[in-house]
Amino acid sequence: MTGIAEAPGDAAFRTEIRDWLETQLSGDFAGLRGSGGPGREHEQLAERAAWERRLGEAGWIGIGWPDARYGRALSLAQQVIFHEEYARAAAPGRLGHIGEQLLAPTLLAHGSEEQKQRFLPGVGSGEVFWCQGYSEPDAGSDLANVGTRAVLDGDRWVVTGQKIWTSLAHVSDWCFVIARTELGSKRHAGLSFLLLPMDQPGITVRPIVQLTGTSEFNEVFFDGAVAAAGDVVGEAGNGWRVAMSLLGFERGVSTLGQQIGFARELETITERARVNGAADDPVLADRIVSAWVDLQVMRHTALRTLGADAARDAPWAANVSKLLWANWHRRLGELAMAVEGPAAAVTSGLPYELTDEQRLFLFSRADTIYGGSNEVQRNVLAERHLGLPRDRA
Amino acid sequence: MDLSLSEEQRDLRDAVRSMLAKAAGSEAVRAAMAAPSGRDDALWRQLTGELGLTGLAVPEELGGAGATFAEVAVVLEEVGAALLAAPYTSTVVVAEVLARFGDAAFLPALVDGAVGALALAEPGDRSWPPRIGCAAARGAEGWLLTGSKAAVPDGGAADVLLVAAVDDRDDALFAVAGDAPGLARVDVPLMDQTRRAADLALDGVPAVRVGGADAAAFARDVAAVAAACEAVGTGRRALERTVDHLRTRVQFGRVLGSFQALRHRAADLFTAVEAAASTARYAAGVVATAPEELPVVAPLAKLVCAQALSDVAAEALQLHGGIAITWEHDAHLWFKRAAHVQHTGGSPEQLRRLLAPAAGL
Numbered sequence: 221m222t223g224i225a226e227a228p229g230d231a232a233f234r235t236e237i238r239d240w241l242e243t244q245l246s247g248d249f250a251g252l253r254g255s256g257g258p259g260r261e262h263e264q265l266a267e268r269a270a271w272e273r274r275l276g277e278a279g280w281i282g283i284g285w286p287d288a289r290y291g292r293a294l295s296l297a298q299q300v301i302f303h304e305e306y307a308r309a310a311a312p313g314r315l316g317h318i319g320e321q322l323l324a325p326t327l328l329a330h331g332s333e334e335q336k337q338r339f340l341p342g343v344g345s346g347e348v349f350w351c352q353g354y355s356e357p358d359a360g361s362d363l364a365n366v367g368t369r370a371v372l373d374g375d376r377w378v379v380t381g382q383k384i385w386t387s388l389a390h391v392s393d394w395c396f397v398i399a400r401t402e403l404g405s406k407r408h409a410g411l412s413f414l415l416l417p418m419d420q421p422g423i424t425v426r427p428i429v430q431l432t433g434t435s436e437f438n439e440v441f442f443d444g445a446v447a448a449a450g451d452v453v454g455e456a457g458n459g460w461r462v463a464m465s466l467l468g469f470e471r472g473v474s475t476l477g478q479q480i481g482f483a484r485e486l487e488t489i490t491e492r493a494r495v496n497g498a499a500d501d502p503v504l505a506d507r508i509v510s511a512w513v514d515l516q517v518m519r520h521t522a523l524r525t526l527g528a529d530a531a532r533d534a535p536w537a538a539n540v541s542k543l544l545w546a547n548w549h550r551r552l553g554e555l556a557m558a559v560e561g562p563a564a565a566v567t568s569g570l571p572y573e574l575t576d577e578q579r580l581f582l583f584s585r586a587d588t589i590y591g592g593s594n595e596v597q598r599n600v601l602a603e604r605h606l607g608l609p610r611d612r613a
Numbered sequence: 614m615d616l617s618l619s620e621e622q623r624d625l626r627d628a629v630r631s632m633l634a635k636a637a638g639s640e641a642v643r644a645a646m647a648a649p650s651g652r653d654d655a656l657w658r659q660l661t662g663e664l665g666l667t668g669l670a671v672p673e674e675l676g677g678a679g680a681t682f683a684e685v686a687v688v689l690e691e692v693g694a695a696l697l698a699a700p701y702t703s704t705v706v707v708a709e710v711l712a713r714f715g716d717a718a719f720l721p722a723l724v725d726g727a728v729g730a731l732a733l734a735e736p737g738d739r740s741w742p743p744r745i746g747c748a749a750a751r752g753a754e755g756w757l758l759t760g761s762k763a764a765v766p767d768g769g770a771a772d773v774l775l776v777a778a779v780d781d782r783d784d785a786l787f788a789v790a791g792d793a794p795g796l797a798r799v800d801v802p803l804m805d806q807t808r809r810a811a812d813l814a815l816d817g818v819p820a821v822r823v824g825g826a827d828a829a830a831f832a833r834d835v836a837a838v839a840a841a842c843e844a845v846g847t848g849r850r851a852l853e854r855t856v857d858h859l860r861t862r863v864q865f866g867r868v869l870g871s872f873q874a875l876r877h878r879a880a881d882l883f884t885a886v887e888a889a890a891s892t893a894r895y896a897a898g899v900v901a902t903a904p905e906e907l908p909v910v911a912p913l914a915k916l917v918c919a920q921a922l923s924d925v926a927a928e929a930l931q932l933h934g935g936i937a938i939t940w941e942h943d944a945h946l947w948f949k950r951a952a953h954v955q956h957t958g959g960s961p962e963q964l965r966r967l968l969a970p971a972a973g974l
Contacts, residue, residue, distance in 0.1 A: 490973040499974055509965040512972035517917055521891040527617025540884050598880035606856045608870035
């Protein structure tokens with residue numbers, strides 16, 4: 221048994237995307253296999269931008285957007301198939317996924333017709349990249365503590381403040397930002413969801429050098445940056461609801477694809493353990509089997525959360541899945557190093573060229589922090605799904 | 614295979630749950646624990662003959678409901694949640710094996726209240742899969758079994774026993790009637806008193822051959838899946854009761870559940886239980902639709918679900934505080950059940966060794 225229940229036509233769809241990827245990744249884009257993605261976002265940026273345009277031309281962006289005027293409104297099963305095949309082919313890490321998977325569903329749910337017509341085609345063609353301006357130095361896990369301000373001045377918003385941990389801001393054309401638009405408002409009230417072009421004098425992007433020595437996150441400074449008055453999504457002051465609804469768009473269609481990538485990482489480590497003798501250590505062998513076991517459990521959980529009655533059967537899916545994969549991937553990084561033994565301490569070159577195992581070990585520490593830290597996930601589970609009270613003395 | 618519970622499955626779950634809430638609450642479980650038979654006979658008749666729950670996955674022409682093991686799994690979770698002291702799990706495992714491997718003669722009785730038991734492990738053997746020493750020999754009128762079996766779940770009350778034995782070639786599986794000549798049964802006292810087990814001594818016991826090594830392996834795997842489903846039910850209930858406690862118990866002027874140190878542990882247990890439940894459900898689906906996956910999926914499900922239950926039961930004790938150390942509270946029942954599941958049917962270490970080839974080692 222593989223994957224989720226498939227309908228007539230799904231097998232042909234799988235063949236279509238598989239063949240297309242094989243052709244592309246053997247031709248012009250042969251050098252892009254395995255490039256990019258978390259911990260590797262600094263790789264081959266120009267080539268990956270060209271790849272996004274190729275995806276767009278072929279109609280592979282926005283396949284799950286529910287409005288057929290902009291996307292293809294494909295079934296859940298076909299979206300899963302796309303992500304599985306994409307991962308199986310080791311196709312490059314996406315540059316356009318923030319626009320495709322976060323901004324577009326938000327516009328489709330809350331945007332005006334004018335906004336959809338203006339922004340969605342650029343995302344769908346792979347030509348316009350977006351970044352997400354949510355976190356701030358004082359608003360990380362406590363996102364409602366946003367301090368970036370926007371003041372309406374005639375026909376434009378003037379934005380002042382700072383965002384941080386903004387993935388891919390340095391290659392993005394636009395940014396969606398949560399900013400405080402009502403003076404003196406607190407917490408979730410008085411926020412707005414604004415759309416800003418990145419190429420303007422009021423915006424400065426500063427890459428953050430991460431523990432790997434490379435950069436994919438940035439600080440973004442807004443100093444009198446400008447958004448058109450009409451480029452607020454939903455109503456002004458209603459930004460929290462718009463921003464949060466975005467979290468509900470993820471139904472886990474990419475999860476099975478993500479797990480194919482995880483399986484490949486684990487296979488590489490397992491093979492390495494067989495070759496270098498690490499697998500002869502029964503304790504290490506036991507850890508490898510445990511990692512494999514937990515990956516199967518994640519797969520079964522993903523299949524369950526993609527079931528027809530999942531909304532009722534597994535309303536906790538997003539939080540449970542995040543905790544499971546983030547913890548699993550972090551442990552995998554530790555396992556990769558353990559399998560290497562003393563060689564784990566030696567890099568592959570100067571100035572700071574990390575091995576794949578080292579990169580996994582180091583960057584996977586971010587997994588349990590970004591996208592809602594483990595602690596935030598546990599609080600949400602406790603409050604929403606276990607009915608426990610908030611932690612207020 | 615859709616792994617989310619369908620509306621019909623939810624209805625089945627709710628019906629069994631409310632029935633067991635009335636008939637198999639903590640007092641009833643304790644009464645059954647103390648009874649020599651280890652069960653409430655009236656409740657067993659209701660579950661089997663009246664409701665037909667042991668025949669859910671038995672074909673209709675043999676008196677069953679014609680559903681699948683996925684529906685049996687729904688009941689198993691409720692049976693585990695209630696810590697039902699009755700031979701339900703053993704019986705549905707035997708029914709599933711007989712429905713698949715052909716000896717239909719016993720099935721109508723199993724649907725109608727007869728008890729089934731699966732006899733694999735033998736005295737002094739701590740290996741898994743168990744080494745089979747029990748011998749099957751051809752007699753003038755059929756097979757005769759000679760040997761012994763250790764702590765067979767529900768073996769004392771069983772009307773039909775499936776016994777693993779070695780025939781002239783390999784491991785095989787045989788059906789034996791509970792009242793067969795040459796069969797001696799001695800009850801074994803268990804730490805988990807909600808269960809019953811018996812040692813068997815077989816001395817030329819007449820038997821019907823159910824199948825070869827594949828039948829013996831299938832039986833072992835279905836038993837593992839059933840144990841997994843039941844463990845999920847127990848774990849989920851133990852967690853619900855623990856969360857209730859965290860929601861209502863006040864210390865330091867606030868409810869315990871408002872302390873993040875405790876909330877986070879509850880959230881981690883919830884994650885472990887629901888993830889394990891997903892694997893148990895997948896495994897139950899595999900019994901019905903893809904048995905070729907069972908040799909990997911069954912030990913996987915047993916491993917994961919027994920661990921989740923063990924984690925929850927241990928934390929349930931700690932989070933309930935002093936009351937959990939008393940006989941009166943149910944926490945020790947969950948904890949003892951967890952230990953029973955964890956240490957029988959393959960230890961975590963043995964199951965992981967069994968899974969090593971699938972993991973690429």
